Amino acid sequence: DVKVTQSSRYLVKRTGEKVFLECVQDMDHENMFWYRQDPGLGLRLIYFSYDVKMKEKGDIPEGYSVSREKKERFSLILESASTNQTSMYLCASSPYRRAREGEKLFFGSGTQLSVL
Amino acid sequence: KNQVEQSPQSLIILEGKNCTLQCNYTVSPFSNLRWYKQDTGRGPVSLTIMTFSENTKSNGRYTATLDADTKQSSLHITASQLSDSASYICVVNPLSGGYNKLIFGAGTRLAVHP
Numbered sequence: 001d002v003k004v005t006q007s008s009r010y011l012v013k014r015t016g017e018k019v020f021l022e023c024v025q026d027m028d029h030e031n032m033f034w035y036r037q038d039p040g041l042g043l044r045l046i047y048f049s050y051d052v053k054m055k056e057k058g059d060i061p062e063g064y065s066v067s068r069e070k071k072e073r074f075s076l077i078l079e080s081a082s083t084n085q086t087s088m089y090l091c092a093s094s095p096y097r098r099a100r101e102g103e104k105l106f107f108g109s110g111t112q113l114s115v116l
Numbered sequence: 117k118n119q120v121e122q123s124p125q126s127l128i129i130l131e132g133k134n135c136t137l138q139c140n141y142t143v144s145p146f147s148n149l150r151w152y153k154q155d156t157g158r159g160p161v162s163l164t165i166m167t168f169s170e171n172t173k174s175n176g177r178y179t180a181t182l183d184a185d186t187k188q189s190s191l192h193i194t195a196s197q198l199s200d201s202a203s204y205i206c207v208v209n210p211l212s213g214g215y216n217k218l219i220f221g222a223g224t225r226l227a228v229h230p
Contacts, residue, residue, distance in 0.1 A: 004159070031215055042120065042205070042220030043160075058216060090159050094215055105150075105215060107159030 003027070004108040006091050012114045019078040021111050023091030029106075030096060032074035033058075034066065037088040037110070046089075049074055081115045088112050119143050120208050120221040128227045133196055137224045139189040139206030150207040151180050151191050154223070160205055163191070168211075193226075201228045 007022035025032065031050055035043040035058075045058030047066040055066050063085060067075045074093075078085055091108040123138045141149070148167050152160035164173040164180040166189075172181045177194045193200055206221040 009157070033215065040125075040222055042222050044220075045216060045218075048216050056216065092159075104162040104165070105218070107161070109159050110157070112157075 004091055004093050004106050006089075006108040006111050008111050009109065010112050010114075012116065013078075013081050014116055015082060017078075017081045017115075019081050019113065019115075021076040021078075021089055021091075021113070023074045023076070023108055024072050025074075025093040025106070026072065027093070027095070027106075028071065029093040030071075031094045032068065033092040033094075033105075034064075034074065034076045035090045035092065036060070037090055043090065046076065078113075081113075083115050086113060086115045119219050120206055122204075122206050122221040122224050124224060125222070126225040126227070128229060129196055131196060131198055131228055131230050135193050135196060135226065137191045137193075137204050137226070139191070139221055141187050141189070141206070141208050141219075143208040143210050143219055144187070145211040147209045147211045149180075149182055149189050150209070151178070151189075152205040152207060154203040154205060156202070163204075196228045198228050198230060201226060 004025045013019050033048040034046040037043050044060050046064050049055050049068045065077045089111045092105050094105050119142045121140045129135050150165045151163045154160040163178050166173045166182050179192045182189045203223040203225045205223045208219045210217050
């Protein structure tokens with residue numbers, strides 16, 4: 001089974017801190033994604049990557065950056081955490097660049113980040 | 117305006133009963149429609165994936181249906197179990213898009229009580 005591992009289940013940070021969220025997948029997938037999930041809203045894409053050292057902005061990239069130095073690892077960085085970044089962050093991976101028929105998107109368990 | 121709307125927002129049923137969750141979408145054309153199950157504190161897990169030309173797809177006690185004419189999908193859960201308590205998320209993939217274009221509904225939170 002594909003395993004997408006997020007390094008922390010819960011994080012509490014102070015406003016202004018630099019925050020790193022780590023994600024590792026073990027199936028040699030090309031694509032990796034970072035979403036945030038807030039109550040009453042659908043998942044929103046922050047950033048994604050189709051290849052090592054490659055990144056593209058999603059729908060809500062402001063206040064975030066990412067790093068993909070190795071194929072299996074995709075990091076989300078909050079340069080200066082703010083209270084409105086309190087959220088559940090979900091990492092996901094998929095084998096191919098396009099969402100092919102019958103192909104799944106695999107999610108990690110999520111990191112609940114609280115910024116105080 | 118949300119392009120994928122789910123109803124109800126939340127639902128409580130008794131163990132053993134059936135239930136149906138709804139998903140209305142405006143995305144057109146689309147490539148496929150997906151249903152995910154998300155347990156509390158966990159990431160979503162894929163239940164079904166249907167292309168625009170499919171009408172129904174089953175996965176055990178879960179059956180998804182799709183009516184492309186009315187732009188509606190439903191997820192039917194048969195003989196519910198306590199472990200079905202979760203959020204269920206409808207996701208539409210536009211025809212022109214890759215994974216970066218997936219549109220997620222806000223989900224329906226289901227609670228199954230003994």
